[in-house]
Amino acid sequence: MNQSFQTHVAPIGAAAAKISTRGVDVFYGPKQALFGVDLDIPRNQVTALIGPSGCGKSTFLRAINRMNDTIAGARVEGEILLDGENVYDPVLDVVELRARVGMVFQKPNPFPKSIFENVAYGPRIHGMARSRAELAEIVVRSLRRAGLFEEVKDRLDAPGTSLSGGQQQRLCIARAIATRPEVLLMDEPASALDPIATAVIEELIDELRANYTIVIVTHSMQQAARVSQRTAFFHLGRLIEDGPTAEIFSTPRRRQTEDYITGRSAAQRPGP
Amino acid sequence: MTGYLFLTIIAFSLAAFLTGRAAARRFAAEGRSGRPAAHSVPAYHGAFVAIWVGIPALILALLWRAAEGPVIDRLLARALPPEMTAGLSPAALDLLLTEIHHVAEGRILAPASPGVIEAAARLAAWSRIGDVAMFVVVLALMLLGAWFACARLTPRFRARTRVEGALSGLMILCSGLALATTLGIIVSLVHEAVAFFRLVPPGEFLFGLVWEPQIATRPGQIAAEGAFGAVPVFLGTLLISAIAMAFAVPVGLLSAVYLHEYASPRFRRVAKPMLEILAGVPTVVYGFFAILVVAPAIRTTGTMMGLATSPNSALAAGLVIGGMIIPFISSLADDALRAVPRDLRDGSLAMGATPAETMTRVLLPAALPGIAGGILLALSRAIGETMIVVMAAGLIATMTLNPLDSVTTVTVQIVTTLVGDTAFDNPKTLAAFALGLVLFLVTLALNTIGVAIVRRYRETYE
Numbered sequence: 133m134n135q136s137f138q139t140h141v142a143p144i145g146a147a148a149a150k151i152s153t154r155g156v157d158v159f160y161g162p163k164q165a166l167f168g169v170d171l172d173i174p175r176n177q178v179t180a181l182i183g184p185s186g187c188g189k190s191t192f193l194r195a196i197n198r199m200n201d202t203i204a205g206a207r208v209e210g211e212i213l214l215d216g217e218n219v220y221d222p223v224l225d226v227v228e229l230r231a232r233v234g235m236v237f238q239k240p241n242p243f244p245k246s247i248f249e250n251v252a253y254g255p256r257i258h259g260m261a262r263s264r265a266e267l268a269e270i271v272v273r274s275l276r277r278a279g280l281f282e283e284v285k286d287r288l289d290a291p292g293t294s295l296s297g298g299q300q301q302r303l304c305i306a307r308a309i310a311t312r313p314e315v316l317l318m319d320e321p322a323s324a325l326d327p328i329a330t331a332v333i334e335e336l337i338d339e340l341r342a343n344y345t346i347v348i349v350t351h352s353m354q355q356a357a358r359v360s361q362r363t364a365f366f367h368l369g370r371l372i373e374d375g376p377t378a379e380i381f382s383t384p385r386r387r388q389t390e391d392y393i394t395g396r397s398a399a400q401r402p403g404p
Numbered sequence: 405m406t407g408y409l410f411l412t413i414i415a416f417s418l419a420a421f422l423t424g425r426a427a428a429r430r431f432a433a434e435g436r437s438g439r440p441a442a443h444s445v446p447a448y449h450g451a452f453v454a455i456w457v458g459i460p461a462l463i464l465a466l467l468w469r470a471a472e473g474p475v476i477d478r479l480l481a482r483a484l485p486p487e488m489t490a491g492l493s494p495a496a497l498d499l500l501l502t503e504i505h506h507v508a509e510g511r512i513l514a515p516a517s518p519g520v521i522e523a524a525a526r527l528a529a530w531s532r533i534g535d536v537a538m539f540v541v542v543l544a545l546m547l548l549g550a551w552f553a554c555a556r557l558t559p560r561f562r563a564r565t566r567v568e569g570a571l572s573g574l575m576i577l578c579s580g581l582a583l584a585t586t587l588g589i590i591v592s593l594v595h596e597a598v599a600f601f602r603l604v605p606p607g608e609f610l611f612g613l614v615w616e617p618q619i620a621t622r623p624g625q626i627a628a629e630g631a632f633g634a635v636p637v638f639l640g641t642l643l644i645s646a647i648a649m650a651f652a653v654p655v656g657l658l659s660a661v662y663l664h665e666y667a668s669p670r671f672r673r674v675a676k677p678m679l680e681i682l683a684g685v686p687t688v689v690y691g692f693f694a695i696l697v698v699a700p701a702i703r704t705t706g707t708m709m710g711l712a713t714s715p716n717s718a719l720a721a722g723l724v725i726g727g728m729i730i731p732f733i734s735s736l737a738d739d740a741l742r743a744v745p746r747d748l749r750d751g752s753l754a755m756g757a758t759p760a761e762t763m764t765r766v767l768l769p770a771a772l773p774g775i776a777g778g779i780l781l782a783l784s785r786a787i788g789e790t791m792i793v794v795m796a797a798g799l800i801a802t803m804t805l806n807p808l809d810s811v812t813t814v815t816v817q818i819v820t821t822l823v824g825d826t827a828f829d830n831p832k833t834l835a836a837f838a839l840g841l842v843l844f845l846v847t848l849a850l851n852t853i854g855v856a857i858v859r860r861y862r863e864t865y866e
């Protein structure tokens with residue numbers, strides 16, 4: 133379980149970044165949830181977002197594919213550039229953006245359709261398959277990559293909601309990768325999984341890295357250390373620090389980061 | 405008398421409740437603090453005693469009331485002098501007994517014979533004895549119940565479980581009542597319908613093409629021969645319901661989708677209650693609207709386009725009925741859409757689906773059972789609607805599918821054949837029951853099909 137997917141990482145600049153955010157503020161009505169987040173997310177790497185509950189990790193993730201638009205009263209300010217294009221540009225097509233930026237939610241949300249139809253949903257609406265056979269091939273490939281195919285190959289017609297929680301989450305991952313997005317946003321994809329399923333997902337993430345840019349929210353320091361090349365630490369709606377995962381975990385520059393990753397609370401901290 | 409008896413039972417039950425609760429409180433007070441002293445809280449002990457006092461007494465009183473009348477009548481008949489009952493048929497004997505009852509109650513219509521007066525006095529005396537006996541017996545039963553129940557109250561007594569059992573019994577009784585109502589409706593319909601089919605062969609009724617039920621009910625009346633072919637009547641119902649549904653289903657569904665997906669919360673807050681008020685408007689008012697506004701408008705338009713339009717057209721009635729049932733469809737569909745978890749919508753949007761794709765591919769299928777329920781409810785309202793049709797479409801059964809013609813429907817014919825000169829032995833009156841029976845079977849079949857379709861296509865999201 134302790135294999136590490138660490139590779140050499142060079143510091144990145146805005147030019148090499150797949151996504152860069154500049155001064156992103158997010159408000160839910162009058163309440164501000166994110167404060168001036170500047171973050172560069174490099175292409176073909178895994179970036180882990182860590183931080184205490186309620187610090188704005190999911191909010192940041194939803195800002196990238198504009199899912200915050202669907203929440204009444206939510207407002208995003210600042211710039212989020214995807215390949216240098218501002219995703220909040222009024223001329224940008226949000227439907228196309230979401231096709232390019234896939235998302236796996238914190239809570240598994242399979243559609244109340246068959247397992248097959250769940251995975252075929254994206255390819256169908258985007259017209260990615262010319263024939264039934266091609267569609268079936270996409271579905272099988274996606275299920276296989278999400279490590280679910282062997283378990284469900286005999287019952288692709290069973291409802292997706294009949295699967296266990298962990299299987300549902302892998303189904304949602306298969307659904308998200310079926311459309312071959314460029315970016316994959318994953319909000320605690322392994323929180324409902326057992327260690328073996330988690331290992332499958334982590335391997336998948338490492339494999340996907342070759343073609344995709346991945347942003348993953350996780351509460352597990354070990355998982356962040358295992359799968360990510362870069363880590364960003366959030367606290368109370370602010371980005372405290374980010375950098376190569378190895379550096380963040382071995383030599384954090386900020387006191388709050390160190391406290392969080394070592395599991396110390398402010399009260400336990402020895403006085404200055 | 406009976407009223408006082410029931411009041412007494414209620415009062416005793418209340419007293420029993422208070423007694424039981426007080427007893428339980430006493431031993432609750434004896435227990436150590438901080439720990440539940442008894443298996444159940446005192447109110448359950450009270451309820452347990454109240455049930456034992458009230459329910460058996462109630463059942464006994466009801467049974468007594470049901471049995472007393474026939475028993476007294478039998479005794480009364482036997483006590484009559486033989487010369488009064490000699491050679492009387494059972495029906496004539498019944499008549500005589502009814503007269504005695506009337507005299508005993510002081511409702512004298514004609515001077516009664518001495519034999520009847522004497523019998524009435526006997527009846528009054530026996531009824532009084534019966535009432536007092538019942539009172540005494542019920543009272544005794546209540547005391548017995550109280551003693552029996554109080555004797556079992558201990559801290560460990562599971563009053564809560566017993567009360568639960570009594571409550572579930574009550575619920576079974578209530579659902580049984582709903583079932584019994586349905587059965588009762590079927591039985592009464594079938595009974596009269598069979599009488600009708602003895603006079604008019606079923607084949608003629610089901611497949612006949614002419615409906616003219618206005619036959620002579622008294623000798624000397626001038627009326628048609630009478631024809632009981634129900635096809636035009638059912639065709640009328642079909643035509644009007646089809647028009648109503650064709651109008652209401654798309655409009656209702658689209659307005660539900662609009663309310664749920666696109667309308668601002670403020671608009672929704674105003675619009676939804678208004679829709680629901682629309683559902684509560686009495687249908688007579690819709691009928692006025694149909695005659696005064698819709699029918700003339702259709703007639704003018706039809707004449708302008710050179711079409712022969714009857715002043716009472718199926719189209720007018722169908723459209724107004726459609727308008728009446730829109731709220732059922734849109735309000736229930738909106739509720740069903742709202743019950744679909746938000747996650748599903750987000751999941752679909754995050755896949756790059758447009759809101760319209762999300763609606764048609766995810767939300768509507770998931771909400772299908774609720775939507776279909778609304779449509780079925782609306783359809784049964786459309787089929788059963790009488791007032792609007794009477795006012796807007798007419799009473800003449802025409803064999804037509806032309807929406808601009810005047811037609812009539814099953815429910816309208818049920819009403820018109822039942823009002824006026826009625827006697828339960830002529831086909832005109834009995835036809836109403838045959839129509840009712842067929843209508844009942846048709847709606848039953850529709851509901852069954854609807855439920856089957858929903859079960860086949862539903863997408864559960866639990």
Ligand SMILES: Nc1ncnc2c1ncn2[C@@H]1O[C@H](COP(=O)(O)OP(=O)(O)OP(=O)(O)O)[C@@H](O)[C@H]1O
Pocket residue numbers: 160163165184185186187188189190191192203238
């Ligand atoms: N729909 C919403 N409406 C109002 N406030 C919200 C909404 N969603 C999130 N918030 C608030 O924004 C802040 C950040 O929430 P967010 O969900 O991004 O936290 P998180 O870091 O993902 O937490 P967790 O680790 O528990 O998932 C919280 O204070 C939360 O209360």
Ligand SMILES: [Mg+2]
Pocket residue numbers: 189190191238319
């Ligand atoms: Mg979260």
